[in-house]
Amino acid sequence: MLPNASTKKDNFKFKFNIFKIVLEVSIFIYVFAIFLIKNTKNDILANITTRTTLISVLFALAIIVISLEYKYFLSYKKVFKKIITMDLLIAVASHISFIYSLVNFIIKLANKDYQHLEMEFAEVSIVLFLFFNIGKYIESKLQSKSNVGIKDLLKLKNKNSFILVDGKKQEIPTFKIKVGDLVLVPKGQSIPVDGELDSDFASLDYSSITGESLPIDFKKGDKILSGSINISDVIIIRADKKSSDSFLTQTINRLETIFEEPSKIEKVSVKIVKYLTPSILVLSILTFIVWTIVSYSIGGFEKVYPSYRGPRNSGNIAGAIYPAITVLVISCPCAFGIAAPIAIYSSSILASKNKILFANSKIYEQIIKSKFIVFDKTGTLTYGKPQVKAYQGDENYLDIAKQLAQSSNHPISKAIVDFVKTPSKIISTQEIPGKGLVYKKGDELYELISFEYVKKDYKNIEQFDFSEIGNYTVLAKNQEIVLVFLIIDKIKKDSKSIISLLKKEGFECVISSGDNEKNVGFVAQQVGITRYYGNLNPFDKEKIVSELQQEGQVIFVGDGINDILATKKASLSMSFENGSNLNNSISDVSLLKTDLSLVYKTIEIVKRTNKLVKMNFIWAIFFNSLFIPLAIAGMIFPVLAMALMFFSSTFLIINTLFFKKRNEKFLDKKIV
Structure with a gap:
């Protein structure tokens, strides 16, 4: 789902998360201080710290309690519904370390073994929660940077608007505006609904629609789209659409569709997590069993492997739990879980800011599979103005x-x-x-x-x-x-250059048109297309698309309405929209400017996104392949594993932000 506007509930949640992190840091400092003091040779200090172990138990319990609302605590319930999430590994590692420490503490307390009254794994559960919460906080902050585009759109939505009723100004919720209502828009406020200008003149900031920074002047009777900002005095528009059918809402709805419907590559990501998580749980159990058997056979983990990082002289069970927990932590498949979604989310937002709207997630698969791009001639390769x-x-x-x-x-x-x-x-x-x-x-x-x-x-x-x-x-x-x-009908200046670029990308370009064969052939020759069809009615165009699909996937580029049959038949469709008919569009991609370079930019950004996802997956595979064996061998400890896992996820997010920056430059520059 898209990020919603700020609410009191969101602010409370944010402040509560900060409180948890501050509390966890404070507890961590306390536990770490005790850890240092416990290893001192000063008997007085060492004796004092043994009496503070109960406080450590309570602190660790407090950390778990305040983290109950986190989704990973609910991962246990999901297991019974056959739903396994990546948070399960962190939950298991944290809770096992705490439970073992608590049981060990109670046993020694019952036996009055005060000299060895310590929580061997207290710092593990505390620090795991600390790193996880800090990681989630930083992850959300980094992700919010890629949400800037949609947040800007949401800011343009007015909760309330003013209408004229019998000549008097009345404030009502924007969603209650009806077709025909006279809407007053003060200076500096965004246009709430699509309509016609009823005032004599208006100057509007149309940058959210066209991307142009210069204001546009309108006269009485001109069509105005919602989302633009009034920079003149108070104006009146006559609504010709409800808020739900207007340009701004339709744009946001398109984005919501993208994020709610996972793409094929995202489904692959989910499937990897689904099977990797139980595999890691089994691997952790086997690690525990093997270390226990080896330790009992030889005696002492430090004798088995000098690089072992677990607690020494702590008993065979304690030593076996340490590498088992580390395997769980280091293998947490966060990288696999966010590799695809964050890349697709970022590119979809970036595309929308550049007047390219995706209607569904199949775009990310179909474009790279497609062989043909079929163009309607009029209004696509030509200006459409005889x-x-x-x-x-x-x-x-x-x-x-x-x-x-x-x-x-x-x-x-x-x-x-x-x-x-x-x-x-x-x-x-x-x-x-x-x-x-x-x-x-x-x-x-x-x-x-x-x-x-x-x-x-x-x-x-x-x-x-x-x-x-x-x-x-x-x-x-x-x-x-x-x-x-x-x-x-003059050919667009950039048609030949764009067709040349698309051919270099490996696409075979085709023209299907209702115009006569002679005219179509002339346009085809001018833009460098060898395969063309003329004198076609809508059924003929559908047939052409169907025949081409026998040879490969087909992208159809047209006006979306007159070519409705071909548009629906094609593997993927793009259409140039004027912004006022988005709710009627049946195309997979809506191009909000009559600029043919947007077709090339759409294909290029999808290809780059798929490349980014593959890079992210390669990183996730490399990371897990390198550190899982080290965790099994006992060469790294749980806290370090948590830090490495946090670094891995952060790396992917930063890599995606760099991708966003690079593609912003690509989309801003003139292609031809």
């Missing part, structure tokens, strides 16, 4: 063409309106779906239609040149062609 490149015919009819075009919202009609600069009057036209526009003026019939629908009986066709690649729109008067417009 424009008139040239025209042929009688310029006196340009005004008529604009009059017809401005009555339609079709992109080609808008291109003609933008091309003809002279003002024109509004006329009433008839729009024929799939064909074009018709306008009748007396005996004159004007048609603004696609060249594909020009029949053979249209006059003057031979007078016009249709050889240049592009889409042609014709203005006909009584079935006589008087104007021909060449409409093109």
Whole structure:
């Protein structure tokens, strides 16, 4: 789950954890002082310390009691539910050392053996808890540094907002804002819901949405997304979405989905912990048995192995417990437990800050397995904004063409309106779906239609040149062609460079488009793609994806809605979103800027994340392979083992933070 906003409960828990650490440090200092005094040759001091052993018992018991709420104490209950966690090893090691010491203390007290009244393992249980709690505290602080992005998003969520009711300002919970409500946003406050600007003007900090530092100016009627910050005076917006459907909430929901659904590599991590933990428990028991047998056979662990680090002259059972506990501590699979989750968590947050939103965790497996990247042409490799490149015919009819075009919202009609600069009057036209526009003026019939629908009986066709690649729109008067417009959709400047980079990464790039084969072929040639398909309807695109999947995994990059069938069929899908329709998106990856380099950046950051996870796993394997044999041989003691285990986990977290820093630079730089 994502970190929630600070609450009184969270603050109390934080302060209580600090209190526990301070108490444990104080007790550790006391126990360590007793340990030093006990080894002095001064009989008076040594006699005093034997009478303080009861205090040591109580201190050790206090450490365990105040740690009851820690999840590792509950690991015993989970065993009965067939759930084994990595905290079980620390729990067993700490509690066995304490119980043995307590029993030993009681026996000697009952036998009035005051001269040897000591807790042979008191410092073990105390220091294990101390190191573990300090480790958890530092781990959480280090992890919080990788939470900065999501914390920033959570800060943008307003608990309460102001609305206008009958002209009066009223404060209500943000989640109660309804579509159509007039929302007042004071200067410096974030926009709570998506809506239209009802004020005449607004200047907003859009950095949380676009990443751009400069403010953006809006005029009345403009769409505004939640999460942006008002830097002008008080403004009013008319909500067109509820808080739950707005951009900010949808962004946070996407991240929550990632963290709640473990990826395949995280499942591998969990499986390793699941089988490693009982294996280590068995290994610890075998270590205890072997050391006990060897010691009884030869006598004295120091005789068996000079480097043995356990208590000397303490009896065979005590000496055997020492290496057994050390095996438990040094083998605690914390490194395996955090190797994958912390890397994926960090990269997902980093991606979201750079306008890349992951919808699920399968991204981390499918991208590295994929062979093909299928691109929709319009709006992906091209700008998706048709424009008139040239025209042929009688310029006196340009005004008529604009009059017809401005009555339609079709992109080609808008291109003609933008091309003809002279003002024109509004006329009433008839729009024929799939064909074009018709306008009748007396005996004159004007048609603004696609060249594909020009029949053979249209006059003057031979007078016009249709050889240049592009889409042609014709203005006909009584079935006589008087104007021909060449409409093109410009290729994005970075399309060729990005395709080249993707090919170097080993992907085969493909275009599937509803545009005619000639236009698609031209775009493919310009960007360096050899495999392309044109004249496709949504079912054809789905079929193409299905056929390619016979050869390998397929990533589909499109607009997410018009290509819905291909998007759902693909192994992995990416789409460019405008931020206002995230709740309707069906893509695995939402790219919040129409920047093709985000496709490459997405693939690169996932590959780097997988590389980091592998590096973390290698470190965990190396660490356990090196120190488990040393623990079995009795060459290291439990407290040192705890310190080494803490260092191992901290190393992984710091390594992930360095990864985050490196990738921040990669994502910030211009790819091409």
